[in-house]
Amino acid sequence: KNEGQPMCSDPGTATPTVMIDNDRVRVTEWRFARRGDNTGWHRHAFDYIVVPLFDGVLEIDLGNGERVTAPMQNGVPYFRELGVEHDVINGNDFECAFVEVELLEPKPG
Numbered sequence: 001k002n003e004g005q006p007m008c009s010d011p012g013t014a015t016p017t018v019m020i021d022n023d024r025v026r027v028t029e030w031r032f033a034r035r036g037d038n039t040g041w042h043r044h045a046f047d048y049i050v051v052p053l054f055d056g057v058l059e060i061d062l063g064n065g066e067r068v069t070a071p072m073q074n075g076v077p078y079f080r081e082l083g084v085e086h087d088v089i090n091g092n093d094f095e096c097a098f099v100e101v102e103l104l105e106p107k108p109g
Contacts, residue, residue, distance in 0.1 A: 011040045012037070012038035012039045012040030012087065013032075013033075013036075013037040013038055014030050014031060014032045014037045014038055014039050014040075014088075014090070015030070015031045015032075015033070016028050016029070016030055016031075016039075017029045017031070019099075022104075023104065023105070024103075024104055024105050025101055025102060025103060025104055026046075026101075026102040026104060027099060027100070027101050027102075028099070028100045028102075029053075029097055029098075029099050029100075030088070030097060030098055030099075030100060031095070031096075031097040032089075032090035032095065032096050032097065033095050034090065034095065035090050035091065035092060035093055036089060036090060037089070037090045038061075038087050038088060038089040038090070039087060039088040039089075040087060041061075041063075041085070041086070041087045042085070042086070042087070043083065043084070043085040044080065044082050044083065044084045044085075044102075045082055046082050046102040046103055046104055047079070047080070047081050047082050047102075047103045047107070048079070048080055048082075048100055048101060048102045048103065049077050049078070049079050049080075049100070049101040049103075050077060050078055050080070050098050050099070050100050050101075051075065051076075051077045051098060051099045051100075051101070052072035052073060052074055052075070052076065052077075052096075052098045053074060053075075053096070053097045053098055053099065054072060054074055054092070054094075054096040054097065054098075055072065055073055055074050056071075056072055056091070056092040056094070056096055057069050057070060057071055057072060057091040057092060058070045058072055058088055058089065058090065058091055058096075058098075059088075059089040059090075059091040060086050060087075060088055060089070061086060061087040061088075061089060062085075062086055063085065063086070069091060072096075072098070
């Protein structure tokens with residue numbers, strides 16, 4: 001089910017499950033069954049928060065052959081502004097998931 005997923009231009013192998021989708025926020029669980037599963041290349045159209053549901057790493061493909069490893073801590077969120085372009089890849093030898101909260105309303109002011 002890829003409803004509310006206009007951001008993905010290249011569907012990956014991770015499974016997105018939209019949990020909340022209203023005028024203000026979209027909350028999606030991204031589940032990666034095995035190492036190498038990925039979101040697909042995409043550009044974020046909104047500011048967003050990611051809450052990892054595991055301890056481990058994600059590999060982030062930034063394009064032009066550049067790939068970085070991002071350590072994740074279960075329950076410790078991080079924030080990114082719109083415009084980020086990347087593919088997110090499971091760098092672990094186990095299933096992992098995170099919850100992504102997209103802020104659909106423009107920044108006040």
